[in-house]
Amino acid sequence: MIRTRIAALLLVAFVFGVLAVPIFAQGPAPDPAGIATGDKGAVVDGGGNSFVVSEPSDKAAPDYAKKKKDYDDFKAQADKEPLAMKLADTVGHVRIGTNFSWTLLTGYLVLFMQAGFALLTCGLIRKKNAGHLMMLNFAAYVFAFLAYWAVGFAFQFGAVAVNAAPTNLGGTPTLNHFLLGNSQWGLLGGRGFFMSGAGYDAGSLCLTLFEVVFMETAGYIIVGAICERITFWAFLLCELFVGALLYPIFGGWVWGGGWMSQLGSTMGLGHGYVDFAGSTVVHAVGGFCAMALAVILGARLGKYGPDGKPRAFPAHNLVFVVSGTFILLFGWMGFNPGSTLGASDLRIAVVAVNTNLAAVAGSASALLLWYLMFKKPDITMACNGMLAGLVAITAPCAFVNPTSSVIIGACAGVIVCLGVIFNERVIKVDDPCGAISVHGYCGWFGAVCVGIFADGTYGAGWNGVGASTYLGTAGQGVTGLLYGDMQQFKVQLGGATLCIVYAFVATFVVFSIVNKIKSMRVSREAELEGLDVPEFGQLCYPEDSYETSES
């Protein structure tokens, strides 16, 4: 008891120690009203070429004379037509407004995935633990959100303006400081703690809304693997850990302008590590965190017979499972297309179709493979197959064509089936909902697929690589192995593998220690009875007659 209190005090002291400096540091002024966000500087054409020509500063550059002439021409034109410049300010503001609408709306769709996860996981477990599981899903959202508000967002995106400024949202110039590392080897962001100061900005908070629901996705992935046996207090610790540290740190490396995103410019590895919407950043991190926790907790009582053979704990409500899966598919229409952070990027249509194609291909291959292997198709595996396809297409969705999406989805459907069998029968890690297989294994696979199937039609200048030409072609984007870029494949394979090692080892070390101090698992009696009453005093499905007494 005393040890836990000391640990809590140390945690609080650490958090405030880290925060004190950057909160009060000076930087570009934030724009909480959103009035100054989006002017003529935000006006670009379809190819991303700016309307405003800026004055070249490097006089030694070989094309200085041409750039200077372009600037002088623009200046002369602008002086002649002040009304056009005024109009350009309005156009820029409207463009940013369109992108805000898109980003917020898709963020709301991703938020709705919480309901899908709750239904899916609840349907897949036994009736006696259903109330406990709903509480886990609920608390995951609440507590991980607060952890992300306090430090998570700052760790992940506190330096996003340094390398990966989201120009579609006005660039969020206030988020510009690495707490650890420099602009090439950034390790930890350092602005926007408590979403105040530098974080109290319209563009920054638009990004926050979209990114916090992504973090929540990683946060509730773990529920699927640890449910039916974890205590509530231990689960809250897991959520705080994911929301404040595990997810934001890796996310910052890839999306916050951190060192993995810069591997293209620093090491010449393609466009750096590319994960469009989070196959690894969100799903593999969640999946392998879940795996570490499932290993620490051990299998549910009775899952393995005395002979070591797995037993079936059938899903208690298939209606929940299928409804939940379709809600997740619907939410994924925000997850992937929304990751452009703007509707002015018309690739969103390709992304949306690719996402759906991979989903149906994944469920078809999982369903048919199960049919062949066990003579009966299994609806829960078909649902897992759909999610597997979605997880796998999440990283490559913007960079591949529809045919590749079908191939990626179909492969993911096979991986998820083999993964479930492998977990259950070979390594004997008990995963009630298949979260490790769906999010962990297929997440890794999805990120590797970017390095294989990316066809170079999209992503020119991604992570600051090849803005003018790439592989000798102007406008060539992120390119995979099949289209001639070996370096991109290498960085994808290495990066995805690093992700799963990072997520598993970090979680395993931290929670092995927690488990040593106090067991994270419920008592044997509680587990046999079902966790609803021992943990919360409430049944998910109480009898009506207990509730309707008139006196």
Added chain:
Amino acid sequence: MKLIQCIVRPGKLDDLVNALRQFTTGITAREIRTWGTEGGWHGTYRGVEYDTLMPRVLLDIVTDDTWVDDIIRIVAETGRTGESGDGSIHVMPVDESYHVRTGFMDS
């Protein structure tokens, strides 16, 4: 007075209630799970096979002694499919019975 307990196939419930209506004043039905001579119910979940109890319906019918033979005959005829697992019928004596509303003995 007798209590007749019948374990029958769930799919036969409607037919049985219709056929028995003229012989009884009330039928109570419960969803139950049984393990009889026909064995249990064989399921498969995510590739793991398992056996469990079979879903059946249990009917409770309280009746005058005069109707017992008719009821047994109707249940046996209506509930039959000829396959193993059609169920069973048990008859036991009832000492007393009352209506909750009136508190009087039902004759």
